[in-house]
Amino acid sequence: MPDVIAADGTIRNDDWVVVPRPAAGESMDIPEDKPVLIPADLWLAGHEHFAAKPSVGVWFDSHDEPELLGEKVNELPLIAVNFPRFVDGRGYSIGRLLRERFGYRGELRAIGDVLLDQLQFMKRCGFDSYVLRADKDIAKAPKCLSFFTQTYQAATDTDQPLFRRRAS
């Protein structure tokens, strides 16, 4: 069971299981008794089958396009975005698009190579839960989520850039 960090830095525990993309010709190995995150395109392909289940969410890899689901995002309780390497910044754009373009309101989780120093960027791009890479010190997450109390530009956390906030 992974430790999950919330946007406010508190830590909880949950059961969500990331189902890996099956090899070509194989089928997904979906555990029966746990909530599952399955690859977004496979969820879409089995939409009728999965749609009614509250314990099914999806995950995007960094090269996936969030446009794939479009407005269907709000049928999902949880969407995860994989950061295969922490220097792969595509997930930040995926997060913002899910929130700002498609209006996703459920939980948005960062998974994969998630390190401490990227947490605040993820938070600003709409992620509200994070599964830290196991070797990292989770106790430092609250501090790293809030290095900055002020920001210049708009993102998912505020649509008002500093130049507008200064003016008011």
Next chain:
Amino acid sequence: MYVYDEHDRQIAAERVAQFRDQTERALVGELSEEEFLPLRLQNGLYVQRLAPMLRICIPYGMLRSEQLRRLARVTRDYDKGYAHFTTRTNIQLNWPNLEDVPDILAELAEVEMHANQTSGNCIRNTTTDPFSGVQVDEIADPRPYCEIIRQWSTFHPEFAFLPRKFKIAVNASEHTDRAAIRVHDIGLQLVRNDQGEPGFRVHVGGGLGRTPMVGPVIRDFLPELDLLTYLEAIVRVYNRYGRRDNKFKARIKILVKALSPEGFAEKVEAEWAHIKDSPSRLTPEVVSKFQGYFTEPAYDALDNATDLLATQRFENREFDKWLTHNVNSHKKPGYAIVTLTLKKTGTPPGDVTDFQLEQIADLADEYSYGEARATHEQNVVLADVRQDRLFELWQKLVPLGFATANLNTLNDVICCPGGDFCALANAKSIPVAEAIQRRFDDLDFLYDLGPIDLNISGCMNACGHHHVGNIGVLGVDKKGEEFYQISLGGSSHHDATIGKILGPSFAREEMPEVIAKLINVYVENRTEEETFLDTYRRVGLDPFKERVYA
């Protein structure tokens, strides 16, 4: 000049605390080398051949005298007493200790300076024309836009891990381009539309490095208020679709080429349609507020000092040369723009000592309203000097080594730190620059040759902008030996062109003579009005090739 408010100060202070925390975790091994790498790079910190190198940001080249004095102090206290102006108008320390860097940053923050995003795969320091605000023919002062871009790009949460580095430059003059915008990832040319409204012509996908390209135009007119939303659309398209599988194909130019400029523009426009009316759209009030930071100083009402200068020139031939080459005309009568050249033979181009930095600060206070500007040609500009004080200023510059009247000549070399300092370099560049400067030590001959851009890079990364030199020199490694490849015909100006490779490379000791042969071909072939570049364009590569490889 821009002055921090409490928000900027807060962000700067929090940044110092953050980097101190990151450095401590790196030193105790909580952050691996690989994990710390992009964090320190985004703070301008390289680990170099001999020591760390810290690149300090000079936003769009502007410096106040107190900042110059602080740079001098930091250079003295934490380094060996000299620093290096770079080709992107930043300044580098070559010998700081990693442990000291947080303290250096704290000292810099006190004078509103930092090292944010001076390296790494993020949006770098935005650069512009060092004559901004004082030249006759600019559309509008570009610096307010540069500051708007600085704030937008600083710690942008979506764009901290782009496929590769990302550089933006803004140019405002109608007739010249001193910011080399066509060889940047984004080049913004200020223009006015038929209604006289300001906006930008947007070039994307220029760049040097391994695959040099001149940036095509993807939009002829972008209204000024749409600046940030459009930039955001461009960088988002790049962040999502730029290649990440191969470092050498990761710059935006490769994406623009793959999609074609039209295809890339379509993607940008589609993205922009979603965000163009968001609150990130600028307002006229915001633009004028930023413009308010870059107002004119309290100029005296003067006439041009034409007679006085004529007399002084007549009486002193050295002053006459300096005035011709290192002083430019100013939009205000009675004022002039002075370039302090950091290209004295025997000193690596762009290098300054702590003492010289303090002298520049004093001169800025005394002669130019306390401000100075770094140029991408690695010189320093005092932009607001009274003409009737030029002679007095010149007399002070001569003993300081700032009056070498070689601006824009062959000896005004652009040169990266090269193999003497840089871990990436294939070859040394500074000794080549020096050998060429020594070979061409007759100023009258240099003046007769007219403007020639000689640019030297120690490796393919092209920090010395060799592709856009009229004569470009690239250090290459051949089986462990340093060789130099020459290209001809490059230009970074309005007629931006990537130079063509002349042929097989040369050993270092051959270089001065090879350059001399190239110069001779020009001298023999030129018509009265032609610059080196003009002649090259008319006669082509062959006559040069024949002479050099004869």
